[in-house]
Amino acid sequence: TQLLEQSPQFLSIQEGENLTVYCNSSSVFSSLQWYRQEPGEGPVLLVTVVTGGEVKKLKRLTFQFGDARKDSSLHITAAQPGDTGLYLCAGNTGNQFYFGTGTSLTVIP
Amino acid sequence: KAGVTQTPRYLIKTRGQQVTLSCSPISGHRSVSWYQQTPGQGLQFLFEYFSETQRNKGNFPGRFSGRQFSNSRSEMNVSTLELGDSALYLCASRTILGLNTEAFFGQGTRLTVV
Numbered sequence: 001t002q003l004l005e006q007s008p009q010f011l012s013i014q015e016g017e018n019l020t021v022y023c024n025s026s027s028v029f030s031s032l033q034w035y036r037q038e039p040g041e042g043p044v045l046l047v048t049v050v051t052g053g054e055v056k057k058l059k060r061l062t063f064q065f066g067d068a069r070k071d072s073s074l075h076i077t078a079a080q081p082g083d084t085g086l087y088l089c090a091g092n093t094g095n096q097f098y099f100g101t102g103t104s105l106t107v108i109p
Numbered sequence: 110k111a112g113v114t115q116t117p118r119y120l121i122k123t124r125g126q127q128v129t130l131s132c133s134p135i136s137g138h139r140s141v142s143w144y145q146q147t148p149g150q151g152l153q154f155l156f157e158y159f160s161e162t163q164r165n166k167g168n169f170p171g172r173f174s175g176r177q178f179s180n181s182r183s184e185m186n187v188s189t190l191e192l193g194d195s196a197l198y199l200c201a202s203r204t205i206l207g208l209n210t211e212a213f214f215g216q217g218t219r220l221t222v223v
Contacts, residue, residue: 033211033212035214040197040217040219041216041217042113042115042199042214042215042216042217043152043199043214044214045211045212045213045214048211088152090212092210095164095165096154096157096165097142097154097201097212098154099144099151099152099154100151101151102151102152
């Protein structure tokens with residue numbers, strides 16, 4: 001049983017399109033991180049959200065933490081081929097990190 | 110500041126052998142966690158060490174073990190390798206255990222068991 005469920009699991013879009021990835025749980029987290037991972041490499045930290053309702057922007061990426069700190073979303077505007085990768089969310093309970101199931105994004109030029 | 114360093118990057122072992130993987134955390138980070146990543150199961154937590162003590166353990170058999178040294182470097186050992194142990198093994202370091210500390214990953218060790 002996964003503590004964090006991500007949707008969609010796979011996403012293939014054309015360059016220039018917008019997309020949203022969701023990370024949902026029934027558990028409350030003290031913070032939540034988003035990572036991007038390329039094949040054969042380790043995940044790279046993109047952002048950490050801490051406060052319920054918090055919104056953070058990283059260029060064309062917008063991250064939001066749910067008001068109840070149980071869920072999060074990642075929105076990408078005008079996707080580019082360089083955005084291709086596996087996106088992982090990770091919830092921190094203080095004791096341990098729990099990783100989501102991952103969303104594999106392919107942006108077609 | 111150097112990132113998390115894992116060695117070796119690639120490893121091929123025969124079923125029944127044992128293997129030791131190494132992880133050097135970011136300087137100043139005292140917590141090291143280990144994860145197994147496979148296409149079917151995603152990222153699975155193995156264990157976390159802090160100040161040379163195992164703080165948390167995932168649901169893996171006893172063939173998977175680890176340790177942490179006084180300089181925070183960590184090693185992970187897998188004995189009696191099985192084909193299903195083929196995976197990308199990742200370690201992550203963070204400064205301390207805590208609510209809002211961030212985990213930073215190494216590039217991983219790709220283990221192939223034949």
